[in-house]
Amino acid sequence: MNFELIVALRYLREGRGQTALILTGIAVGVGVIVFLSALINGLQTSLIDRTLGSQAHVVVRPPEELPRVLTAEPGTLHGVIVQRPPQRVRSIKQWQQAREDIARFPGVVAVAPTVIGPAMASRGPGSSAVAVRGIDPEQYQRIVALREKLVAGSLDLTGFRALIGIDLADDLGVRVGDRVRLQAGLERTAVYTVAGIFDFGNRDLNQRWVFVSLRAAQALFALDGGVSTLEVRGTRIFDAEALAQRITERTGLVADSWMAVNAQLLVGLRSQSSSSYMIQTFVILAVALGIASVLAVSVVQKSREIGILRATGAPRGRVMRIFLIQGGLLGLAGSALGILLGIVLALLFASLAKNPDGSATFPVELTAALFLRAAATAVGVGILAGLFPARRAARMDPAAVIRGG
Amino acid sequence: MAEPLVRLRGVDKAYVDHVVTPVLHGIDLTVLPGEFIALTGPSGSGKSTLLNLIGLLDRPTAGEVYLEGRATSALNDAELTRLRARRLGFVFQFHHLLPAFTAVENVELPMLADRGRRDPELRARAARLLESIGLGDRMPYLAPDLSGGQQPRVAIARAHAGDPPQVLADEPTGNLDTESGRQVLELVRRINRERHTAFIIVTHDERIAHQCDRIVHLVDGRIVGDDAP
Numbered sequence: 001m002n003f004e005l006i007v008a009l010r011y012l013r014e015g016r017g018q019t020a021l022i023l024t025g026i027a028v029g030v031g032v033i034v035f036l037s038a039l040i041n042g043l044q045t046s047l048i049d050r051t052l053g054s055q056a057h058v059v060v061r062p063p064e065e066l067p068r069v070l071t072a073e074p075g076t077l078h079g080v081i082v083q084r085p086p087q088r089v090r091s092i093k094q095w096q097q098a099r100e101d102i103a104r105f106p107g108v109v110a111v112a113p114t115v116i117g118p119a120m121a122s123r124g125p126g127s128s129a130v131a132v133r134g135i136d137p138e139q140y141q142r143i144v145a146l147r148e149k150l151v152a153g154s155l156d157l158t159g160f161r162a163l164i165g166i167d168l169a170d171d172l173g174v175r176v177g178d179r180v181r182l183q184a185g186l187e188r189t190a191v192y193t194v195a196g197i198f199d200f201g202n203r204d205l206n207q208r209w210v211f212v213s214l215r216a217a218q219a220l221f222a223l224d225g226g227v228s229t230l231e232v233r234g235t236r237i238f239d240a241e242a243l244a245q246r247i248t249e250r251t252g253l254v255a256d257s258w259m260a261v262n263a264q265l266l267v268g269l270r271s272q273s274s275s276s277y278m279i280q281t282f283v284i285l286a287v288a289l290g291i292a293s294v295l296a297v298s299v300v301q302k303s304r305e306i307g308i309l310r311a312t313g314a315p316r317g318r319v320m321r322i323f324l325i326q327g328g329l330l331g332l333a334g335s336a337l338g339i340l341l342g343i344v345l346a347l348l349f350a351s352l353a354k355n356p357d358g359s360a361t362f363p364v365e366l367t368a369a370l371f372l373r374a375a376a377t378a379v380g381v382g383i384l385a386g387l388f389p390a391r392r393a394a395r396m397d398p399a400a401v402i403r404g405g
Numbered sequence: 406m407a408e409p410l411v412r413l414r415g416v417d418k419a420y421v422d423h424v425v426t427p428v429l430h431g432i433d434l435t436v437l438p439g440e441f442i443a444l445t446g447p448s449g450s451g452k453s454t455l456l457n458l459i460g461l462l463d464r465p466t467a468g469e470v471y472l473e474g475r476a477t478s479a480l481n482d483a484e485l486t487r488l489r490a491r492r493l494g495f496v497f498q499f500h501h502l503l504p505a506f507t508a509v510e511n512v513e514l515p516m517l518a519d520r521g522r523r524d525p526e527l528r529a530r531a532a533r534l535l536e537s538i539g540l541g542d543r544m545p546y547l548a549p550d551l552s553g554g555q556q557p558r559v560a561i562a563r564a565h566a567g568d569p570p571q572v573l574a575d576e577p578t579g580n581l582d583t584e585s586g587r588q589v590l591e592l593v594r595r596i597n598r599e600r601h602t603a604f605i606i607v608t609h610d611e612r613i614a615h616q617c618d619r620i621v622h623l624v625d626g627r628i629v630g631d632d633a634p
């Protein structure tokens with residue numbers, strides 16, 4: 001063991017009352033940081049999971065149709081009113097090439113072609129407006145884990161089979177094996193057997209979405225081998241907007257990220273993060289001031305001893321490190337206690353409020369990365385807080401403090 | 406003639422704090438190996454200041470302090486610290502043992518501060534020193550738990566631990582009863598004779614001064630006497 005560590009540990013032990021108090025302070029601070037972070041991260045992960053559990057990171061579609069205005073003859077003036085045409089389900093031109101191009105983009109995990117369009121679902125006298133999604137189940141599974149959302153039946157879309165949401169099944173009074181009629185436009189209609197019932201945990205999606213095979217959707221919307229959208233999954237969810245912009249720039253297609261589609265959710269997440277960071281900043285500041293004040297008092301109390309150490313041969317650097325190490329040790333021990341406190345608080349909080357299905361209303365996310373970050377912050381803050389008292393100790397004139405003593 | 410341990414040439418010292426307070430004037434002093442010197446004088450005559458200059462704890466305002474033939478005024482703080490650790494020993498007024506450490510740790514600590522790392526040899530050396538002065542059974546005692554007579558002896562062992570050629574002692578027997586004072590003086594005399602260690606002892610006590618081989622008498626910052634008793 002080296003000299004600085006020996007002296008630092010002895011000083012902390014000698015002032016055990018002060019040490020215990022500041023350790024408690026650091027532990028409470030770190031505990032609050034761990035608890036808050038676990039809660040906010042848990043809530044955000046839960047929200048994102050719920051949102052992205054049913055969505056692609058980026059959805060690529062063809063550019064909107066715009067009417068072309070005939071150019072006026074030179075020397076004549078025309079007054080023109082341009083009306084935006086109603087949008088119809090259209091295919092992406094050369095979608096196979098576009099899919100391959102997008103799949104090669106850095107940060108892209110999977111691309112799945114889909115056909116999406118509006119239809120009416122009916123059974124007997126009951127009917128409901130739905131969004132039909134034609135998919136290739138295997139490819140789509142890499143974008144959205146549809147199989148995990150099934151509460152009945154199977155992911156079998158061969159032939160005229162369909163998956164419907166749990167709420168639509170209730171509205172139409174159908175079960176697996178029953179038949180529903182899907183009608184797109186006036187003439188295109190087909191009858192599908194319900195192969196499975198899914199639950200996305202979102203009433204609107206459960207009422208509106210109907211999955212059929214890609215081929216069936218192409219027939220329903222008269223796309224003949226075309227696809228209306230390419231759904232993309234990236235490696236990092238928060239890079240989705242940048243990925244969407246790159247896709248638009250490189251392909252000329254319209255690409256919407258989940259972040260653009262769910263702008264309000266993103267604002268909410270960012271607000272949560274900002275308030276969490278602000279609270280954490282003030283807590284860290286309070287912890288830093290606590291450590292600094294304890295060490296500053298210690299330097300004053302021990303000025304004569306520091307003088308003796310300096311006089312008898314302790315270099316300035318070693319004296320300085322004695323107090324930096326004390327700051328670091330306080331941070332380390334305080335963070336260990338604080339992490340325990342944070343875990344207990346988070347688990348207690350999560351166990352208090354439960355959803356009807358038994359899951360936590362406030363899910364908490366306790367990860368090794370969070371603990372490491374909290375510990376590193378506390379140790380770093382401890383050393384930084386010790387810097388001013390340590391410099392003061394190192395600069396003491398041994399003759400003056402011994403004479404003054 | 407042996408190489409002097411310390412040589413002061415025309416040393417002046419003044420403290421500057423709003424006003425300039427001169428303390429020492431034109432000090433010339435030479436200390437040879439193995440000398441046993443008493444530094445006497447009335448309060449405020451500059452004894453402790455002179456001891457601090459010899460001990461490289463302070464720098465002169467004018468003149469030069471030579472340690473073992475080496476001029477010290479141009480040395481930086483790290484070099485002065487290293488010289489203090491290896492070539493000088495200190496016994497402070499009131500002994501100033503570190504209260505958080507045991508007797509043996511107090512003796513070991515200056516060597517440890519210089520070396521930087523714990524070494525069993527340092528601890529063994531500190532233990533041997535305490536044994537040799539009859540404090541072997543007091544090694545694990547914290548400094549405040551030692552008696553008034555034991556504390557200065559531990560402080561002397563600490564000063565002597567690195568086996569420096571000279572030890573500077575500022576009133577080592579002050580605040581001690583007669584018997585303890587006698588024991589402390591016997592100890593430093595023994596070290597002086599056995600190890601040929603030079604001692605410069607600041608004292609007000611005439612009896613102690615007269616047991617030294619040489620008395621340097623200061624008045625108003627000037628050496629007014631420098632004779633063997």
